[in-house]
Amino acid sequence: MAILMKKTIFPVLIVSLLLSGCSGLSSMKNKHKNVRYKANPDPVATMDGKVVVKFTGVFPEKYFKKKAAMFVQPVFTWDSGSVTLDPITLKGENVNGSGATINYESGGRYTYTDRFMFRPGMETGRVTLTPVIYSEKNVDEEARFADEIIDNHRSKTLSTVLISDGVNNTTSLVDIRGTISIAPINYNKKQGVVETADIYFQNGQSNLDWGFYMNRKFNAQANLADLKRVMLENGLPKQINITGWASPEGEETHNAGVSKNRAEVAAEQLRQVLDEVLTVMAKRANIKPQDVEYYKYNQLKQLIITTRAAGEDWVHFVVMVEESDIQDKHAIVNIVETQQNLIKREQMIKNMATVYGQLNSDIFPNLRRAQIALYYSEARKSDPELAKQASLNPAKLSFDELMYTAYINYSYPTKMKYYKWATENHSAEWAAWNNAGAVACHMGDYAEAERYLNVAKELNPHNPDILNNWGLLCMGKEDYLLAKQYFEEAERQGSTDAAYNLPILNLKRGNYTEALEQLKDKSCSFNLAYVQLMNDDLSACIRTLDCCLDQDERVNYLRAVAFARQGDKENALKNLKAAVDQEYELKKKARTDVEFRQYWDTEEFQLIVKLWKEE
Structure with a gap:
């Protein structure tokens, strides 16, 4: 009789454990509405040309079962496609393997961070999350997508959560190319x-x-x-x-x-x-x-x-x-x-x-x-004569004449053409290589910039202009630590341009406190106002913008953003109108800018951002 009872109890125990595991997952699924998610910032924002997705999840007491694991993988979708972000795993106290452990009795929280390249059109995108939970002794370390969890484990798919609606791209307003260093001009127009x-x-x-x-x-x-x-x-x-x-x-x-x-x-x-x-x-x-x-x-x-x-x-x-x-x-x-x-x-x-x-x-x-x-x-030749000769046959100009002609030309592609010719025909002159590298860097051609600046550094390794341009190159390639070293060394060697570039480096990295310290003496500057906005000092931001020397479209647009964050509709739309009147393309930006979401449906806003083809 005893033997018969043991044989009967064993399969019953297995079934009981299985039902217990399923029951735990069902309980987590039913109570998923009690889990709180919050994007930081909300909505998510861009930084250095990338969308940064950061949010926290908070689990209540007695929610996360000790034998459960949760596969978390946010997805960003927009009109033109989707981006599947990197997954993370959360686990109960009795599950082995990597991943943050969530206590059953006290609950817990986790923070998720990932980033991807921003593309035009993503301003109206959404970050959503559909967690998948499963019951195992060990975390599935190999799974990269939720389907793999569903196919290989007893699992349940939780309700989809909206993490963020829209992307804040205010960081795009700042010109972060920096100040390039052009070698001193040795051409003396008054010779003779x-x-x-x-x-x-x-x-x-x-x-x-x-x-x-x-x-x-x-x-x-x-x-x-x-x-x-x-x-x-x-x-x-x-x-x-x-x-x-x-x-x-x-x-x-x-x-x-x-x-x-x-x-x-x-x-x-x-x-x-x-x-x-x-x-x-x-x-x-x-x-x-x-x-x-x-x-x-x-x-x-x-x-x-x-x-x-x-x-x-x-x-x-x-x-x-x-x-x-x-x-x-x-x-x-x-x-x-x-x-x-x-x-x-x-x-x-x-x-x-x-x-x-x-x-x-x-x-x-x-x-x-x-x-x-x-x-x-x-x-000496006049400026128009020099420009004409450079375009027809630069070989008839001396090196100093050509460098001067490139300097006074307002077109960067034309500057690049002259400096490139100078490097090919005056290869021992460090200034030609430096200036070509500086202009290439300004135009965003970092591969060419590196080629030119490498030669410049070989010819004149401690020159402050070259060092500053190397800092800009490293900043463009997102090697911020090396960029900082170059800027600081350029300052020690006497560069004044590097002092303007160091705060921009911190702006790119989102180090707003440090940038504010560097910009505190540069009153009435756009970058100072931008940092004040990002530090939520809106009144100071508006005062700084009011005293900016150039009341251009960027100033008016940023001031509109500051007023919008204050909830001042009248001044927000007044400055937005001034901005789009100065630069038509800003109409397109404003139409999907989440900074103005609260005004999107108003008649006044719609009139301001109306495109010509709609009129």
Whole structure:
């Protein structure tokens, strides 16, 4: 009888254990609604061009069975496809193997983190999670997908959970390419010029006024008299160039006319000086009075005199701004280098109200001028002549001429063309390799940048410009530790550009506290406002944006985001409208930007982001 009972009890015990395991899984499935999931941040956001999926799961007391394991694998889906993220395993106290252990009595929590490359269109994507639970003594270490768990184990599929609806891509607003270092320009346009005399004019005027404060400040009348002295001491030069300029403000065609009139005023002054000089020279040569005019005529026939209206003087504007102590001068130079539309460029600079007054007082008056230049040796080529020669046949330019021509050109592909030619034909010059690498890096061609900068470093291993560009290259390749080392070494070697790049490195890595410390002295800068936004200091962010020099589309868009986070609909939409009016493409961004989700369905928002083709 006893033996018979033992035989009966054993299969009953097995069945009981099986039913117990299934019962435990069923209980977990039924109570899954009590598990709490929270994305951080919510919705998920991009960082350094990747979508970062981070969330926590919190299990209540007496939920997670001791003999259960849970396979967790989030999926990101959007209109154009899906991304299956890396899985993790959670396990009960009696399950062996890798994975976080969740206590049955007290419950517990876990944190999940993964990332993948962001692509346009992902802004409206969703992160979902459908956990699969199974009962085993050991974790299935080999399984990579939920189907493998379902096929190979007694399992149950839990309800699907929405982790995040949408992707916040505010990080894309920051230009994180950094400041490249271009080697110093050794081309001296004034070589061969013995003497120059500048005549200054009031804004928009071309009438001669020796009493004008700029003419008095630079002794313009005395400098013109010096031309007479130089010619009496050295004879007539080979060539005299007269150039008229205007400051880059106001209507372009008007400025072209103003610069032409100024050149003509200078030409008239030169005629008077030449007449006086030739009169003295005729007397010294004992020319008979009746032959003086013929003598003057013959002398002038041998002299080359050119008169040119150069229009708005953007080249000297950039040079003077770079050499000035104007706050955020890099932002001003960046506008000139990147904005090809002159009307929009001038307006963007004019919008920089905080420093526009300083530009008007310290920079523009120096550009409203005409210059007389005496050449006693061959005169240097003008900027347009250099540009034309570089495009036709750069071999006819010296190395310094070519490097200068590349420097003053606003097109990065054209710069790259000239620097590449320089490396091929002046291979011993470190500056050519450095500049080619810097421009390639700016254009995002990191393979070419590395090729050029490797040669530059071999030629000049401790040069601060090269070290800074290597830091940018490493940052572009996401080797942030090495980038930091290069930037710090570049600073020690005297680089000022590296100081601007170190905070950007921290922005890319999401180290906002450290970036804020580095940017605290750079008031009224876009990056400072961005860091304040990411640190949830919204009021400080708005104040910083209000004092930014360039009130461009990025400033208005970021300010709209800050107001939206404050729940200030009126100011959020006001600034958003200003941004899309400045840059049409921002309409497309705003339409799916989760920062404005609360306004998506409002009539005001729909009107702001309406595309032309819909109108």
